[in-house]
Amino acid sequence: MALMSVRHTEDLQLKTMISLLITVSVATDLVKGVLECNLTKPTETQQCVGALGEPLILHLPVNETIKTKLIKAFDGKFLQKTNISLKILAAVTQPAVSHRCLSAEQMTVSCSAEGDEVDFTLSLDNNILIHSRPDSTESQNLTKITITLHGQLVGKLVCDVQNNVSRKQTDVQVTGCHTPSKG
Numbered sequence: 001m002a003l004m005s006v007r008h009t010e011d012l013q014l015k016t017m018i019s020l021l022i023t024v025s026v027a028t029d030l031v032k033g034v035l036e037c038n039l040t041k042p043t044e045t046q047q048c049v050g051a052l053g054e055p056l057i058l059h060l061p062v063n064e065t066i067k068t069k070l071i072k073a074f075d076g077k078f079l080q081k082t083n084i085s086l087k088i089l090a091a092v093t094q095p096a097v098s099h100r101c102l103s104a105e106q107m108t109v110s111c112s113a114e115g116d117e118v119d120f121t122l123s124l125d126n127n128i129l130i131h132s133r134p135d136s137t138e139s140q141n142l143t144k145i146t147i148t149l150h151g152q153l154v155g156k157l158v159c160d161v162q163n164n165v166s167r168k169q170t171d172v173q174v175t176g177c178h179t180p181s182k183g
Contacts, residue, residue: 035165037086047085051165056086089116091166095159101177105151109174111159112144119162120145124174125155151177 036057037048050056092115099109109129111122120132122145132145154176160169 048087049164050086050088052088052090054165087164089163089165091115092118092161092163092168094168095120095161095170097157097159097170097172099157099172099174101151102148103151104177107149107151107153107174107177108146109149109157110144110146111161111170113159113161113168114143115161115163115166117163118143121158121160122147123158123160124149124153126158 035048035050035054036059037050038059040059048056048058093113095111095113097109097111099107101107109122111120113120120130122129122131129149130145130147154174156171157174158169158171160167162168
């Protein structure tokens with residue numbers, strides 16, 4: 001994860017700048033699509049999220065009189081301050097789901113995925129079993145959740161993982177645990 005802070009101050013390069021396209025690119029192809037950050041409304045602070053390996057377009061204000069203002073103000077005075085908090089996240093990977101019978105009455109179900117700030121949801125037949133979202137006090141790179149269930153549960157188990165830049169899910173059919181035959 002990378003954080004970037006940008007401060008706009010008046011300089012020679014800004015005199016001729018009307019718009020800017022910044023592409024943040026790190027070698028990986030985890031997320032499809034272009035993310036955009038709109039900075040056209042003047043605010044003191046703006047937050048933007050980008051995905052590793054994907055373009056990020058920053059829309060800066062375009063003003064017909066910006067050149068005039070910059071030329072008139074080319075006496076070294078501070079014109080405008082905009083802080084941009086840019087967070088680059090690794091997209092989530094396809095989740096891997098496994099279940100294991102401990103006995104006829106008990107099974108464990110695990111779901112694992114990689115990425116930054118991963119949010120996990122495990123559900124059985126559209127009923128949420130567990131939802132885990134990282135907060136500022138815990139590890140933001142949670143990669144696996146495991147729960148214990150009754151061994152006779154059956155149905156469609158879905159593990160859904162997501163973060164601010166991507167979402168993936170894996171479905172498996174749970175058939176329940178059987179009592180081993182005694183011979």
